[in-house]
Amino acid sequence: MSQVGLDHAASIPQQARPILLSVQELQVWFELRRFGFGHAGYVHAVDGVSFDLAEGEAVAIVGESGCGKSSLMKAILGLYKPTSGRILFQGQDIHQFSKERKRWYHSRVGYVQQDPFGALPPFMPVRRILEEPLIISGVKNKNERMERIRKSMEEVKLSPVEDFIEKYPHMLSGGQQQRVVIARAMITEPKLLVADEPVSMLDASVRVEILKLLRALQERHNLSVIYITHDLSTVSYFSERIFVMYAGRLIEKAPVHRLIDHPAHPYTQALLTGTSEPDARNALSYKEVPPGEPPSLVKPPQGCRFHPRCVRMIGGECDVNEPPEFTVADRHTVSCWLYK
Ligand SMILES: Nc1ncnc2c1ncn2[C@@H]1O[C@H](COP(=O)(O)OP(=O)(O)OP(=O)(O)O)[C@@H](O)[C@H]1O
Numbered sequence: 001m002s003q004v005g006l007d008h009a010a011s012i013p014q015q016a017r018p019i020l021l022s023v024q025e026l027q028v029w030f031e032l033r034r035f036g037f038g039h040a041g042y043v044h045a046v047d048g049v050s051f052d053l054a055e056g057e058a059v060a061i062v063g064e065s066g067c068g069k070s071s072l073m074k075a076i077l078g079l080y081k082p083t084s085g086r087i088l089f090q091g092q093d094i095h096q097f098s099k100e101r102k103r104w105y106h107s108r109v110g111y112v113q114q115d116p117f118g119a120l121p122p123f124m125p126v127r128r129i130l131e132e133p134l135i136i137s138g139v140k141n142k143n144e145r146m147e148r149i150r151k152s153m154e155e156v157k158l159s160p161v162e163d164f165i166e167k168y169p170h171m172l173s174g175g176q177q178q179r180v181v182i183a184r185a186m187i188t189e190p191k192l193l194v195a196d197e198p199v200s201m202l203d204a205s206v207r208v209e210i211l212k213l214l215r216a217l218q219e220r221h222n223l224s225v226i227y228i229t230h231d232l233s234t235v236s237y238f239s240e241r242i243f244v245m246y247a248g249r250l251i252e253k254a255p256v257h258r259l260i261d262h263p264a265h266p267y268t269q270a271l272l273t274g275t276s277e278p279d280a281r282n283a284l285s286y287k288e289v290p291p292g293e294p295p296s297l298v299k300p301p302q303g304c305r306f307h308p309r310c311v312r313m314i315g316g317e318c319d320v321n322e323p324p325e326f327t328v329a330d331r332h333t334v335s336c337w338l339y340k
């Protein structure tokens with residue numbers, strides 16, 4: 001996708017910006033029940049995730065299917081309750097919020113899902129889809145609501161507004177539906193946007209337009225963004241940092257160019273060499289994941305969760321002890337015993 005003119009994101013020094021979101025030792029486990037046997041353990045979907053996100057900062061999260069990316073996002077959105085750990089938004093624990101404060105939080109955080117059609121209520125016209133979050137967040141004046149609906153539709157390029165405002169989701173193309181989802185996420189003027197594979201279900205022809213729109217919104221509104229993707233070529237366009245997730249944990253965090261040029265974790269290295277392009281930035285996606293199966297999240301391997309697939313495994317260490325985070329360069333950390 002880099003061939004179609006997506007420029008790289010400017011890197012703004014992070015120290016200058018206040019922290020918007022702080023995820024601390026987060027665990028999200030799902031109880032597993034077997035018919036006739038009852039409790040059969042837990043799926044450790046998110047298992048000890050920590051990171052800070054600055055105001056206006058965009059990060060990408062990459063990792064194989066089932067590693068816990070969406071579960072992490074849903075906990076941040078307040079949809080899943082953490083099993084343990086905390087999520088602080090502007091310093092306040094989101095799972096301690098009162099009902100009213102929760103409503104406020106939902107207006108501060110926008111969500112763009114992978115499947116726009118599934119995300120939109122089929123029996124509501126665009127006007128009502130966009131009006132609902134405004135009503136919920138307490139905008140009582142009807143004229144003000146209509147004004148904001150028009151403005152947000154224009155911002156996502158659903159214009160002329162009259163052509164779209166009374167349409168139902170099934171009357172729109174996939175790209176137009178995703179614009180409605182983005183308008184709905186943006187209409188309450190959030191500080192944080194969570195985009196979970198926002199273009200993977202769209203035609204290639206509209207993907208770039210939607211990514212450009214998200215990038216423009218991010219810059220115009222100084223939004224923080226968490227962008228989940230399988231598409232490494234768009235990561236550097238969108239994000240300043242990249243987090244690699246494996247079996248419920250963030251195993252490597254680094255500025256995007258640093259990670260692509262100097263991947264430290266054997267898993268990240270395998271992801272990048274698995275791409276068919278010599279330059280990972282031009283690779284469309286990491287279709288070829290490292291050899292071997294992702295581990296069970298019900299009984300994750302002891303020690304480093306990647307050790308059964310790792311070509312550089314150190315016996316007696318990697319298969320025994322969970323590696324802590326080691327710093328290998330400025331803002332570049334990796335959870336791997338090779339960097340002890
Ligand atoms: N509500 C739930 N109840 C029980 N298990 C769940 C639930 N949601 C997710 N899981 C399990 O948690 C693990 C992580 O799933 P998750 O959807 O977070 O992964 P993902 O990284 O988003 O995958 P993908 O790339 O396929 O979207 C999976 O094993 C999944 O089956």
Ligand SMILES: [Mg+2]
Pocket residue numbers: 069070071196
């Ligand atoms: Mg997912």
